[in-house]
Amino acid sequence: MTTLMFVLGIAVFVFGLLFSIAWHELGHLSTAKMFGIRVPQYMVGFGPTLWSRRRGETEYGIKAIPLGGYIRMIGMFPPGDDGRVRQRSTSPFRTMIEDARAAAYEELRPGDEKRLFYTRKPWKRIIVMFAGPAMNLILAVVIFLGVLMSFGVNMPTTTVATVSECVVAQDEQRDECRAGDRPAPANEAGLLPGDTIVAFDGEPVEDWSTLQARIRDTIGPATVTVEREGETLDLRATLIPNQVAALDGNGGAVEGEYVTAGFMGFTPAPGIVKQDFPEAVTYMGDIMVTGVNALVALPSKVPNLWDAAWGTAERDQDGPMGVVGAARVGGEVFTLDIPAGQQVAIFLFLLAGFNLSLFLFNMLPLLPLDGGHIAGAVWESVRRTGAKVLRRPDPGPFDVAKLMPMAYVVAGLFICFTLLVLVADIVSPVRLAG
Template sequence: MTMFMTVLGIVVFVIGLLFSIAWHEAGHLAMGKLFGVRVPQYMVGFGKTLWSKKIGETEYGLKAIPAGGYCRLIGMFPPDKDGKLKAKSTSPWRSMIEEAREASYEEVGPGDETRLFYTRKPWQKFLIMLAGPAMNLVLGVAILAGVWMTYGVSETTTQVSSVSDCVLAADSKRTECADGDPKAPAAAAGLKAGDRIVEFNGVPVTSYKQLQPMIRKSSGQITMVVERDGQRVTLTPTVAQNKMIKLDGDGRPVKGEYVTSGFLGFTPRSEMQALDVPGVADELVFYMDKSIEGLMRIPQKVPALFGAAFQGDERDQDSPVGMVGAARIGGEVMAADVPVEHRLVFFIQLLAMVNIGLFLFNMLPLLPLDGGHMVGAIWESVRRRIARLFKRPDPGPFDVAKLMPVAYAVAVVFIGFTVLVLIADVVNPVKVT
């Protein structure tokens, strides 16, 4: 049964991924057609065509390899200055440019002269390329907002889940107390599981986010009021100084970094709490900020990823994962021994994370990504405005084809990184259960 649920989870994830890709390409398709660009093909997947149907002037289809998709817009690149497509050059760089230009004209036919992508206004080009990643962002945000406003998010509360018996440093290899270990201040003061801390050193507390830094900054004897069985009880623990894991500005643990701070020795209880609209907005801002930060830190994680893939090193939990790794996580969660609603919620949020990841990745200002084409459209608009300002001739469309050598170099780097992540996901996968 476990194997069946794992396979089911992987299959469902792949279907969700294909939908996300189709949703992305639908943005390019709709915006391209809106601005009059001819779109001969809309395909999900690569390789051999499994199914296709032509509706109007566009062929819609599904291909064998579920690793991407494309929406073919004719005339992506302008012709050379003489208005012609030149024969291939012996220069490898020039050849790349000419091959890209030639490919963009393969399906241009009579009457298409006014329906080429490069002839659109810069702001129209920008919106056509933005539409794809924007669709992923809308889908991801809609899913997360729906889950957070109905099912809720896990919030750490001021209620006590368990009380430690002794003081153990955060980097201790032991998990159980030994003779000679000092007794935890919370246990010594009589704190019990189920107590809810409502006051700390005379200050009312309503959230663990408020309470945690107060504990960490304190030392010596303090007063603490808890609610227990409907009654208020005052405790006077003596806060110990202990080696604790460092927290960032948002109160999240910083892996591998420690500080000496106040310690009571209890574990707070977590509860699912539905968010209102402002709460969803705050959570989305935090999530997007951390996602962007994670994306920017990927180059720093390559050495550790290489070690996990080829040297048997432990795989970090925040290590980059590819679609294979994400599919394995989906299968692992589907087979986990947790309530069905938890599995479904995690799966739905995983799909949302994939969509937000696709948005951020495609917004990188690099060709051949959508962000690279958007930068080209912005530069075209800028230089045309400058030309008008100084009363110079219109420089015409910006020739993105001239940047194809850079695009190929970026593609090689992306492919190499994708292969590295794939190997790591197969031989040393990230596990979440």
């Protein structure tokens, strides 16, 4: 049964992956058609075509390798200086440019002269290229908000998990009590595992972050109101100053940093907590910031990936993960011994994170990514506006094809990185349980 659920999880993830890719390309397709650009092909995947159908002037299809997708637009690059779209050169870099330019004019038909991508105004081209990543962003936002507000998220609650017997400064890095250690205020007050704290000094508390802040800000006597086996009890505790972990802006502990604050001496029990809309938006914003930071830190993760793939190093559980690794995690989700609703929530979070990654990665201003085409259109708009202000001749469309040598380098690096992640996902996979 476990194997069956694991395979089912992988299959569902692959379906979600294909949907995310198709959704991305639909953004490009719909806006291109809206602006009158001819689109001969809309494909999900790469490699051999498994299925295709022609509807109107566009062929729609699915290819064998579900690692991406594309739409093919006529006239992605302007013709050369001589007005020709096909020419050859002995320079390998020049040949790259010419081949890219020639490919942009494949299947050119009579009447297509006014339906070329490069002839559209820069703002229209920006919309067409941004529409794909934007679809991934929209999907990620909808999933994140839906999960946070309907299923909730696993986080500390105001229910007590354990009560410390004595006071131990967190920077001492020990759990056991020693002779002479002072009893913990929570222990002295009679707090028990399973108690739910509902008020602190007479003020209601509904979440852990509020309770944690109140405890840290209090030194001295305090009244802690708890619910225990259906009864409400007021416990008297005398909080003391102690060395505790410093917190980041999201309420998480900062490793290796400590501050002096009020201390009570218990750990909160984790639980699934639904978020209201403002809380969900804040939580989602934190996820996006984390995603941006992860993208910036991506080059620094390569050594660990290399050592995990070809050496004996442990895989960084917070490091980059490829499609194979994500599919494996998707399979593991369906084997967890947790309620089905939580399995669905975790799986949807995984899919939303994948779509957020697609958005962030595609917005990098590098060819052949969508962000590279957007950057080219923005630069063309700046050049033309500057020429108009300075009353100089219109410089014409910016020839993005001239950047193709750089695009091949970027594509080569991306392929190498993808292969490295693939090997690491197989040899030393990221596991859900860490």
